[in-house]
Amino acid sequence: MTALDQAPAGGAVPAHENNNQKPLGHGRMLRKEDPRFIRGLGRYCDDVQLPGMLHLAILRSPVAHARIVSIDTSPALAHPKVKAVVTGADLAAQGLAWMPTLSNDVQSVLATDKVRFQGQEVAFVVAQDRYTARDALELIDVEYDILEPVVDVRKALAPDAPVIRTDLDGKTDNHCFDWETGDAAATEAVFARADVVVKQEIVYPRVHPAPMETCGSVADYDRVDGKLTLWSTSQAPHAHRTLYALVAGLPEHKIRVISPDLGGGFGGKVPIYPGYVCSIVASIVTGKPVKWMEDRSENLTSTGFARDYVMQGEIAASKEGKILAIRTNVLADHGAFNGVAAPVKYPAGFFGVFTGSYDLEAAYCHMTAVYTNKAPGGVAYACSFRITEAVYLVERIVDCLAFELKMDPAQLRLKNFIRPEQFPYLTRTGWTYDSGNYEPALRLAMRLAGYDELRAEQAQKRSRGELMGIGVSFFTEAVGAGPRKDMDILGLGMADGCELRVHPTGKAVVRLSVQSQGQGHETTFAQIVAEEIGIPPEDIDVVHGDTDNTPFGLGTYGSRSTPVSGAAAALVARKVRDKARIIASGMLEVSVADLQWDKGSFSVKGDPGQSVTIQAIAMRAHGAGDLPEGLEGGLEAQICYNPENLTYPFGAYICVVDIDPGTAVVKVRRFIAVDDCGTRINPMIIEGQVHGGLTDGVGMALMEMIAFDEEGNCLGGSLMDYLIPTALEVPDWETGFTVTPSPHHPIGAKGVGESATVGSPPAVVNAVVDALKPFGLRHADMPLTPSRVWNAVQGHPTPPI
């Protein structure tokens, strides 16, 4: 089933119309969480202040690679307001100096032998107040024996490269892992007979999610009952709790992880960082609550980075423009520890979807991942498990092909799309795309953009020497990880629980295992439940982010909340509705089969006057009267949802840029985004998710990069150096949508949180490269800052890393 909807003329959603129709279910509805945020009454981690609370600060390595010769903490300990100073050696004595990463590697909590990246945790101080803790860091004296750093990913495997991971038994090089997907021989055969083969090296530089709220925690260990309460900036509170139990040996029922309001996450708050562990240790050691909040520089230099792939892209096609195969060889920089958060079977995340939205004959990827002296990470920044990299590769290489064939990039894509009747579609790398109808989405984007008129304008401008570019991208994402048979993180299956209780007066509480970072779960999930059970969203309380009060599940990342937890919410509501139906049959004295459901009440078929509301049923379920034979009282249910497949949202993006030939400044004039995320629950929230992702895309394409100098010093360690788009760098977004529901999701929803971050970078880069076509340019590497564009025009489009 495919319904084609479209945005109003011009694509913009009217701002002030129909803003809150108070839908009894899906529809545009104002957010339930906003009243506290607009009053400054959000409850973020750094807002937690407990009686007697101490403050923790971390001493970090000033260099990228060095042996620790000695650490003298005595002057710090002598400070009257300092309560504790802890080093790696102290942790090692307790067996806590190392912890597992989400990829089954290990990472230092505090360095014991060597420091392996600038900003690595070396020691921590606990003091009476925030400022003293920082002061005392200056009193710790560390002697380093500086070692040569590995900075250039291309030289990491050189025979004479210094070995970073000397902690691993028998490690003699910086190799992390090799991985491949697809069929090498079949792909080679297709390439051998293809009319046209285009090769291009494509670099996706290291970037950082940089949420406005940095990471932090407040640990409160009660030594009498042995219970630890940890407020922390966590996108996955349940997974974190289990890992703390496994790593630190604390009994799981004695750990309560509370993830309060999060000031953005974008994947950066999925891993467990050493700082969280340090705050736990500090609370146990001091017997007091301990707060750790990193500053911006710590956030940018030490927490989960994103991307950092050097991709050799190859595409084979017929001379008529039929794409036959795509092949890539990837060199992946994983930093000093492999901290990628991805399902165990997928060391490169879901990069396997690099075949894109096209019907290919063959595909193959080989990847080599290496260690370098840089911060660990790798999941972060709204990438849907490396799909951002995959989509950038395919959408850039397809544009390179269009360049060589002298074809219009939109027409080339239209010619090669997987056709609607081919779904479910098994790709050459083994992914089963659930549903899709690609051509209408791209046609709608072209219509909203006025594509032909834009090309005409471009031709005119080119004749006058002006630089205008039009970039097209089309993406298919794989989100909603994931089926238990295929996916786990450190042995934890990626299912999500959900519990729904309807109170006697017909109000309800739904408890989720996922955690919002701004996506509006308190609204969306109330709407999902309301749609199924007919209780208004304002009467449904959504509880999340507290392991003591919610069922187990793996958290919010990879756009998985709606596809997995949203399915759980819909199904648990249906389970409650099934029980309500039985109670209604007793109340109306008819058989269950004679009842019909009208979103909020059951009535007798053929006699609509005979009905009972869900609220009346709730009272009966808890009341004194008889219930149908064999039925327990109460009206509640709990489930654990295991998705049978991922969902595959898609979209068509068109970007229009103008480049100042004098300064090489790129101005994004227009951006048209048509998204298809299946069933749309709250269009206002969806639009917001898309807008945010588009801004990320402009940032990565034009501004953002975590670079390093030859010594391994991080050059993006503050917001003065790591540039994030402001309101002046981005246009007023133009959005549209189509609706192709997921066939296996209970309500057909697919997830949209990361779509725009995934789809927009290639649209922007394609637009810039298109603008520079008069210079014969086929490719230039991100971020396309004025200096890079200038260099590209001068014939140097791919700077060294």
Next chain:
Amino acid sequence: MQVSMTVNGEPVAEEIEGRLLLVHFLRDQLRLTGTHWGCDTSNCGTCVVWLDGEPVKSCTVLAAMAGGKQVRTVEGLETDGVLDPIQQGFMECHGLQCGFCTPGMLMTARALLDRTPNPSEHQIREAISGQICRCTGYATIVRSVQWASENRIAEREAEREAERAATRTTDREPEVAS
């Protein structure tokens, strides 16, 4: 040292360290946690408050420098249980997601509207360009400010209408009396 100031209309006198930043004074000492701290370099603007009516980044102002001045924070926008139009606008137009940048955005936007009641889109973008939002992509923030602008006009017109009505009533009073 001792510092005295007025915060959201209330007089405040506290003992502080001379180096204490205004943002930490508000958050940690006065427990007004609506003002946030997001960077160390005055780039992000989550810490914007008003100092004698001027928006400032409170991470770059010492608490001591606010001595004797009027400070207004996001907690002071709502008056007598009535939301400021800018707060209402952000709710109506989805001008926030995670909410972390919101207090700073609200303070800057409200200051803009006080000086420029009907700002153009570009004026709005320029006004908030010293602040970063990582969630919304800014378009809905622009719409939120426009909503507040339009509704403040409506508000003022309603006030004027009420005044005119009151005047008419006053005019008629002598007739009633006679």
